[in-house]
Amino acid sequence: MSGPVGGAWLALAGGRLVYGHDAQGNRVPDYSFAGYGGGGVPLPQAPVKVTVPAPGSGDMTATVQAAIDQVSALPPGSGGLRGAVQLSPGSYHIAGQLHLRTGGVVLRGAGSNASATTLAATGASVRTLITLGSTAQYTTVGAVAQVTDAYVPVGAKALTLSDATGLSVGDEVVVERPTTQAWIDALGMNGVWTPNWSLRSERRITAVQGDRVTLDVPLTTALEKQYTQATVYRYTFPRIDHVGIENLSLDGQAMTAAPDYATTFYNAAPWEFDAVQDSWISNVTWRHFGGSGQTAIGPQSRRVSVLHTQALDMVTTDSSARSEAYLLQGQQNLVQDCAVTAPKVHAFSTYGRQSGPNVFSRCRATLVQETYDAGGHQRWGSGTLYDGVSVDGSLLLVNNGTRGSGHGWSDANSTAYNCVTQQYAVQEPPTAHNWAFGCTGTLMTGSDGQVVSDGTHVTPDSLYVQQLHDRGKQ
Numbered sequence: 001m002s003g004p005v006g007g008a009w010l011a012l013a014g015g016r017l018v019y020g021h022d023a024q025g026n027r028v029p030d031y032s033f034a035g036y037g038g039g040g041v042p043l044p045q046a047p048v049k050v051t052v053p054a055p056g057s058g059d060m061t062a063t064v065q066a067a068i069d070q071v072s073a074l075p076p077g078s079g080g081l082r083g084a085v086q087l088s089p090g091s092y093h094i095a096g097q098l099h100l101r102t103g104g105v106v107l108r109g110a111g112s113n114a115s116a117t118t119l120a121a122t123g124a125s126v127r128t129l130i131t132l133g134s135t136a137q138y139t140t141v142g143a144v145a146q147v148t149d150a151y152v153p154v155g156a157k158a159l160t161l162s163d164a165t166g167l168s169v170g171d172e173v174v175v176e177r178p179t180t181q182a183w184i185d186a187l188g189m190n191g192v193w194t195p196n197w198s199l200r201s202e203r204r205i206t207a208v209q210g211d212r213v214t215l216d217v218p219l220t221t222a223l224e225k226q227y228t229q230a231t232v233y234r235y236t237f238p239r240i241d242h243v244g245i246e247n248l249s250l251d252g253q254a255m256t257a258a259p260d261y262a263t264t265f266y267n268a269a270p271w272e273f274d275a276v277q278d279s280w281i282s283n284v285t286w287r288h289f290g291g292s293g294q295t296a297i298g299p300q301s302r303r304v305s306v307l308h309t310q311a312l313d314m315v316t317t318d319s320s321a322r323s324e325a326y327l328l329q330g331q332q333n334l335v336q337d338c339a340v341t342a343p344k345v346h347a348f349s350t351y352g353r354q355s356g357p358n359v360f361s362r363c364r365a366t367l368v369q370e371t372y373d374a375g376g377h378q379r380w381g382s383g384t385l386y387d388g389v390s391v392d393g394s395l396l397l398v399n400n401g402t403r404g405s406g407h408g409w410s411d412a413n414s415t416a417y418n419c420v421t422q423q424y425a426v427q428e429p430p431t432a433h434n435w436a437f438g439c440t441g442t443l444m445t446g447s448d449g450q451v452v453s454d455g456t457h458v459t460p461d462s463l464y465v466q467q468l469h470d471r472g473k474q
Contacts, residue, residue, distance in 0.1 A: 002022045002023050002024075003022065003450060004021065004022060005020065005021060005022060005023055005278065006020070006335040007020045008020050008452070009027070009389050009435060009437075009450060009452060010028055010220070010437065010452075010458075010463075011030055011254065012459055012460060012466075015468065015469075016469075016470050017460075017466055018216070019124045019155070019280055021153070021155070022289075022433070024151060024153050024222070024456070025151075025153035025155075025156065026153040026154040026155065026222060026333075026373065026413075026432075026433060027153070027154065027155040028155065028415060029154060029155050029218055029219075029220050029356070029357055029383050029385075029388075029413060029415075030155065030217075030218050030357070030467050030471075031356075031357040031358075031383070031385040031463065031464055031467060032149070032332040032383070032464060032467035032468045032471055032473065033062045033216075033217045033218075033332050033357055034060060034083070034303075034304065034332045034333055034356075034357050034358055034359040034442075034464075035294040035304075035305045035332065035333070035334035035336075035359070036278055036279070036280050036303055036304065036305040037278055037303060038217070038303055038332065039332070039334070039468060039471075039473060040471065040474055041473070042472025043136070043244070043280050043282060043307070043408065044079050044081060044084055044242070045079070045104040046081045046082075046104075046242075046244070047071075047077075047083050047084065047326055047468065048084045048086045048108075049071045049081065049082070049083030049085070050067045050070050050071055050083070050085050051085075051086040051088065052064060052067050052085065052086065052088060052090055052092075052149065052182060053230075054088040054089065054090045054350075055088070055090045055091060055093065057075045057093070057138065058085070058093065058128075059093050059094070059095040059096075059122065060093055060094060061093075061094050061095055061096040061097070061098065063267070064085070064087070064092060064098055064107075064232075065092070065098055065099065066116075066241035066253055067085045068085055068098065068099070068100060068105060068107065068146070070085075070463070071083045071084070071103050072100075072101065072102035073084055073274050076103070076249065077104075077106045078179055078185075078225045078431050078448070079242065080103060080104050080241060080242045081106070081242055082102070082103075082104035082105050082275040083105070083106070084106040084107070084108045084246075084321075085105070085106070085107050085108065086108050086110075087107070087108065087109045087110065087117045087248060087267050088110060088117070088119065089110045089111070089115070089116050089117055090118075091115070091120050091121055091251075092118065092119050092120065094119050094120065094121055094122065094129060094354065095120045095121075095122045095123045097127060097129060097130070097131060097468065098119075098125075098129065098130045098131075098134050099130075099131050099200070100131070100132045100133070100240075100243045100404070101133070101200045101240070102132065102240060102243075103240035103241045103243060103245055104241075104242045104243070104244050105242075105297050106242075106243065106245070106246060106308065106385060107130070107169065107242040107244070107245050107246070107248075108244075108245075108246040108247055108248070109244045109246065109248025109249070110248075111247055111248070111249065111283075112247055112283050112284055112285040112310075112370060113249065113285070114167045114249060114300055116185040116247070116249070117247070117248040117249065117329045118248065118249045118250065118251055119249070119250045120250075120251045120253075120254070121250075121251065121252045121253070121254045121255050122254050123254060123321050124254060124255065124258045124259070125255065125258055125311055126255050126258045126260070126261060126264040126265065126267045126268045126290075126291075127255070127256055127267065127268070127269075128269045128270070128271060128272045128291075129250055129252065129269070129270050129271060130233045130250075130266070130270065130271035130272075130276070131271065131272050132240075132243050132245075132271060132272065132273045132274065132276050132279065133239065133240045133243070133272050133273060133274040133275045133276040133300075133301075133393045134275060135274050135275060135300060136237055136238045136239060136275035136300060137237070138174065138200065138232050138235050138236075138237050138273075139235060139236045139237070139359045139383045140167055140235055141161070141233070141234040141235055141236060142233065142234050142446075143165075143166060143233070144231050144257045145161040145162050145164065145167075145231060145232050145233065145415070146161065146229060146230070146231055146233075146315035147159050147160065147161060147162075147175075147223055147225075147229070147230040147231065147232060147288075147368070148160050148161065148162050148211075149223065149225070149226065149287060149405065150225045150226075151222065151223070151224055152219065152222060152223035152230075153222055153223050154219060154220060154221065154432070154433070155218045155219070156218060156219055157214050157215045157216070157217070157218050157219070158212060158213070158214045158215070159175070159212070159213055159215070159223075159232065159403070160211055160212050161211045161212075161213060161232055162211070163211060164208055164210065164211040164212070164213055165203055166234075167208055167213060167232075167234070168205065168208065169205055169206060169207060169208060170204065170205065171204070171234055172202065172203075172204050172235065172313050172408075173202075173203055173204070173205060173215075173232050173233060173234055173235065174200050174201065174203075174232070174233055174235045175200070175201040175203060175214075175219065175223075175230060175231075175232050176198050176199070176200050176201075176230060176231050176232075176233070177198060177199040177200075177221060177223055177228055177230045177355075178195070178198045178228050178229065178230075179193070179195045179196070179197050179198060179199075179228070180227055180228045180309045182227045182343045183195075183224070183227035183228055184228070186227060186428060186430050186431055187408070187409060187430050187431065188399075188430065189408045189409065192401065192402055192408045193379065193406065193408055193443045197353050199353065199354075199355045199380070200323065200355065201217075201219055201220075201221075201331070201355040202235075202302060202331055203215040203217050203453050204216040204217075205214055207235070207389060208213075215233070216402050217332065217357070218231075218357075219355075220355060220356040220357055220382045220413050221355060221380075221382045221383070221384025221412065221432070222431065222432070223412060224431065225357070227431070235276070237300075238275060239275040239276055239277045239300070239302065240276055240277075240279075240472065241277045241278040242278060242279060243276060243279045244279055244280045244281065244282065245271065245280075245281050245282075245284055246280075246281075246283060246284070247282070247283045247284070248284055249284065249285040249286060249287065250270045250271075250284070250285075250287070250289070251278065251286070251287050251288055252268050252269075252270065252286070252287070252288045252290070252315075253287070253288040253315075254442040255268040255288075255289070255290070256268070256288065256290065256315050260264065261290070261317070263442075264315055265290030265291055265315070265323060266290070266291045266323050268289050268291040269289055269291040269314075269449060270286040270288040270289055272298060273297050273298050273300075273301040273304060273330075274298055274300055274301070275300040275301070276300075276301050276304060277301065277302040277303050278302075278303045278304075278306070278433040279303075279304050279305075280304065280305045281300075281304075281305075281309060282306075282307045282308060282309075283307070283308045283309070284308075284309050284310075285309065285310040285312060285315050286309075286310070286311055286312070287312045288313055288314070288315050289311070289314060289315070290314060290315045290316050290317075290323060291323050295420070296414070297327065297328050297329055297330055298329050298330060299329040299330055299333070299351070299354065300330060301329065301330035301331075301333060301355070302330055302331045302332055302333070303331075303332045303333070304330070304332075304333045304334070305334045305336070306333075306334065306335040306338065307334075307336050307337075308336075308337045308339060309311055309335075309337075309338045309339075310338065310339045310340075311325045311326065311338070311339070311340045311341075311342070312339070312340075312341050313341055313342070313426065314340070314341070314342035314343070314345055316342065316343060316344055316345065316382035320328035323345055323346070324345065324346045324347075324349045324377070325340040325342060325346070325347050326338060326340065326347065326348050326349070326360065326363065326386065327346075327349050327350070327351065328348075328349070328350050328360065329350065329351050329354055329358075330354065330357045330358070330453045331355055331356060331357075331358070332356075332357060332358070333358045333359075334358070334362060335348070335359070335360050335361070335363065336360075336361040336362055336363070337361070337362050337363070337463075338360075338362075338364075338371070339363070339365075340363075340365040340366065341345075341365075341366050341396075342365075342372075342460045344372075345365075345371055345372060346372070346375075346377060347363075347365035347372040347373070347374045347391055347393070348360045348363055348374040348375075348386065348389060348391070349374060349375065349376065349377045350376045350377060350379045350384050350411075351378060351379070351381065352376070352377070352379025352380050352381050352407070352410065352412075353380060354377055354380075354381050354382060354383075354429065355382055355383065355386055356381075356382050356383020356413075356414075357383040357384070357385065358383065358385070359384070359385045359387060359464050360384070360385070360386050360387065360389050361373075361387040361388060361389075361462065361465075362387070362388045362389075362462070363388075363389050363390070364389070364390040364391075365390070365391045365392060365393070366392055367392030367393070369449065372391055372392055372394075373391070373393050373394040373395070374389065374391045374392035374393070374394070374395050374396070375394075375395055375397050375410065375411055376394035376396075376397065376402075376410035376411035376412075376414065377400075377407060377410055378404060378405070378406075378407035378408070378410050379407060379408055379410065380408070380409055380410075380412050381407075381410055381411055381412070381414070382411075382413055382414070382432075383412075383414065384411060384414040384415075385415050385417065385463060385464060386414070386416045386417065386419055386454075387415075387418070387419075387462055387463050387464045388417065388419065388461070388462055389420075390418070390420040390421075391419070391420070391421050391422070392422060393421070393422055393423075393448040394421060394422065394423050394424060394425070394444075395416055395419055395423075395424040395425075395441075396410075396411075396424070396425050397410075397411040397414050397416060397422045397424075397425065397426045397427065397434040397436070397440070398411070398425050398426075398427045399427055399429065409420070409429045409432075410435075411429075411431040411434055412429045412434065413432050413433055413434070414434050414435075415434070415435040415436070415437070416434075416435070416436040416437070416439050416465040417435075417436075417437045417438065417439075417458075417462075418437065418438040418439065418457045418461060418462070419439045419440070419441075420439075420440050420441065421439060421440065421441035422441050422442070423433050423441050423442040423444050424436065424439050424441050424442075424444065424447075425443075425444040425445075425446065425447050426443075426447045426449035426450070426451055427446060427448055427449050428448045428449040428450070432451065433449065433450050434449040435449065435450040435451075436450070436451045436452065436454070437452045437453060437458050437463070438452070438453045438456060438457040438458035439451075439454065439455075440455055440456075440457070443455075457471070
């Protein structure tokens with residue numbers, strides 16, 4: 001694809017960003033819609049409804065779960081909040097799992113340092129310590145309309161439909177982009193990918209003019225009529241919301257004694273988000289987990305913020321495989337102000353088939369033994385921003401080809417902005433772009449993507465913060 005037409009991809013004028021575009025209209029996406037409430041919305045403060053006494057020496061799983069269930073049974077109050085379960089200082093031994101299944105419930109400790117509140121796994125079994133939500137599925141509501149535009153570029157919000165009858169401002173819709181063999185061939189992924197999946201971008205309609213609709217959040221993958229027939233439809237997708245984990249630490253050391261740990265360490269995780277939206281993790285530290293440490297900001301999650309967190313002393317194995325310290329999936333999710341220490345991990349990563357936008361901002365991975373890497377892991381992780389990320393290793397926005405299970409193009413329409421690395425690579429997918437602005441470290445051979453100001457940081461310091469500012473959210 002071509003570079004910008006008649007100017008720069010990004011420029012700052014009058015305190016606001018000005019966006020360039022290529023010949024087809026594609027531009028750097030507005031990633032600022034990532035995070036709780038759609039970005040730039042302060043986290044709410046849930047009132048304490050139940051206080052759990054200081055822990056004893058025995059298993060506290062049932063006691064803590066009973067407190068969660070007690071708050072879950074309360075009616076929702078202001079902003080959908082039922083209330084907080086307040087844990088006392090001390091170490092709560094958790095031999096099983098904790099489950100937050102109802103919206104409006106917050107699990108809160110007395111602080112994230114080791115002497116405040118800790119949930120400590122006990123028992124030599126690999127598991128996820130806390131689960132949030134459950135799984136769900138899309139259900140179409142009403143008629144399905146085809147997108148009739150020949151081409152809808154990256155960064156666009158407006159679509160022309162075959163029939164917009166029945167659609168109104170405020171409707172939640174899915175823009176579905178099926179993967180076809182024609183598009184796979186255009187990407188050079190023939191024999192690597194199969195056309196058995198779609199990108200589903202959940203959006204809200206902000207305007208309807210005839211058969212033309214405008215969406216609240218821009219698209220991060222182009223809709224190309226020559227390759228696929230996109231559709232738009234109203235939908236239901238049951239999620240819980242306003243659940244949070246705050247001000248505590250978690251320790252997974254006991255899991256490392258599991259006899260099968262060498263092959264199951266991926267599953268040794270502090271928590272997992274399933275069908276959850278408008279929720280958060282704040283001021284939490286976790287130690288000695290081996291799996292996808294942050295895992296599961298999962299593929300069914302939406303508008304989740306992970307703020308001021310640390311994944312420390314991760315325990316992996318000597319195998320060639322690596323787990324993820326922070327793994328972003330889903331849509332409009334944000335990880336900001338995070339830190340990683342581990343011997344060998346994918347520090348900041350995404351899995352595939354996601355439509356974004358998603359953001360890593362002001363995160364750092366500090367070297368322990370071996371170099372880290374960061375970047376999309378597999379299959380079209382679209383619309384990810386790596387904003388001010390620091391990695392003692394490599395940041396890779398690349399085609400992983402047949403690596404792993406056939407990962408292929410792992411980042412698309414993603415941006416590395418003022419990142420600090422040992423080395424970085426930015427490759428250009430057919431039908432898409434990847435951008436790098438102001439990144440330092442050695443630019444690796446084969447980086448044919450859109451690289452601006454290699455080796456020298458650019459202004460503004462943070463793309464995510466500036467885009468929030470431009471929307472009046474900062």
